[in-house]
Amino acid sequence: MKELLNPQVKDIQISGIRRFFNKVAQYPEALSLTIGQPDFPTPDHIKEAAKRAIDQNYTTYTHNAGMIELRQAIQQFVAKKYQLNYKAATEIIATTGASEAIDITLRTLLEPGDEVLLPGPVYPGYEPVIHLCGAIPVHIDTTHTDFKLTARDIEAALTEKTKCLILPYPSNPTGMVLSAHELQEIADVLQERDIFIVSDEIYSELTYGTHHTSIASFEGMWNKTIVINGLSKSHAMTGWRMGFLLAPEEIAEQILKVHQYNVTCVSSITQYAALEALTRGIDDAAIMREAYQKRLEYSYERLLDMGLPTTKPGGAFYLFPSIDKFGMTSNDFAENLLQSENLAVVPGEAFSSYGDRYIRISYAYSQDLLEQGLDRLERFIAKLK
DSSP states (O other): OGGGSOHHHHTOOOOHHHHHHHHGGGOTTOEEOOOOOOSSOOOHHHHHHHHHHHHTTOOSOOOTTOOHHHHHHHHHHHHHHHOOOOOTTTSEEEESHHHHHHHHHHHHHOOTTOEEEEEESOOTTSHHHHHHTTOEEEEEEOTTTTTOOOHHHHHHHOOTTEEEEEEOOSOTTTOOOOOHHHHHHHHHHHTTSOOEEEEEOTTTTOBSSSOOOOGGGSTTTGGGEEEEEESTTTTTOGGGOOEEEEOOHHHHHHHHHHHHHHHSSOOHHHHHHHHHHHTTTTTTHHHHHHHHHHHHHHHHHHHHHTTOOOOOOSBTTEEOOBOGGGTOOHHHHHHHHHHHHOEEOEEGGGGOGGGTTBEEEEOOSOHHHHHHHHHHHHHHHHHHO
16 A cells, blocks of 8 residues: 555655664664753753643643733743743744744745745755645755855845745754844845745754844845744653744734644643743753853853864754764764764764755763763764764
């Protein structure tokens, strides 16, 4: 029966991040710096809110878009943090993680033959959904612009078939952020064009030395932008699966249809936890951000000392050093590193062909694990020399 399955599904590959993470299980002594998951526990007051919801039997369906109290909290959160104005009742949808938000957004926007612009290298969660919609991903090489999409390169890539631009900053895998000036230049290019922008801002609370700016806050951008965010990274809530999207009402009401038939609604218990996170825990990310910044400084300096060219990130919790000088594919480098030193990193090829001369290292790990991991990487590089 396999030959009767949807060929677009059969052509999709398991994420290279997960593929390498799963491989680590074969190496009992391995140390992994692969997954972008905070090593902090979910704050206690958020867990207590979830327990209260269970004890009070708040275990039923909610509104498809999420409890109105939660959507009001999201409304206030993005207004305070990023000066974004959305109506809680009609322009905000609570989703099962940012991943579902990406899925239902692209399935609402795209038709077969549409082109979607996105940076290369890029998080691998967009391209499979684009293919499932029958649309065409068009990667823009950012390896020569410090891993940043530029207005000039976006303009050069536009065609009559361009339907959507994905703007994922702060970036996974590179940690790059776009400044207000850089975003303004992109807005100037797109302002008069009928092109959707999907702005994935899941790492918005994890920026270092700068404040996150959303492209939706620029003139002419709000009406064509879908903002995706959530609590996985900012509040150490990856397993709770709490995301949200914000869009003008005429777009949100169509996305809500897809969401409804996809998951009905986010778990009610997760919603009560999220309500607590976005109100009493509105600044919970501050302590984690401070720790990540210290880990970034340490890890970045270590990589430079090893002779690995690395563009310094401005956000998220990843480093993306170049391994080009060793003359290996990123997969071969990562495989040899794992076998030789029991250290797992993610091959850059997991983030499109433009990442193949790099590896991704997550510093969302304790200082002790980072020190051990980077010691192993340094020993491996010494052997290569």
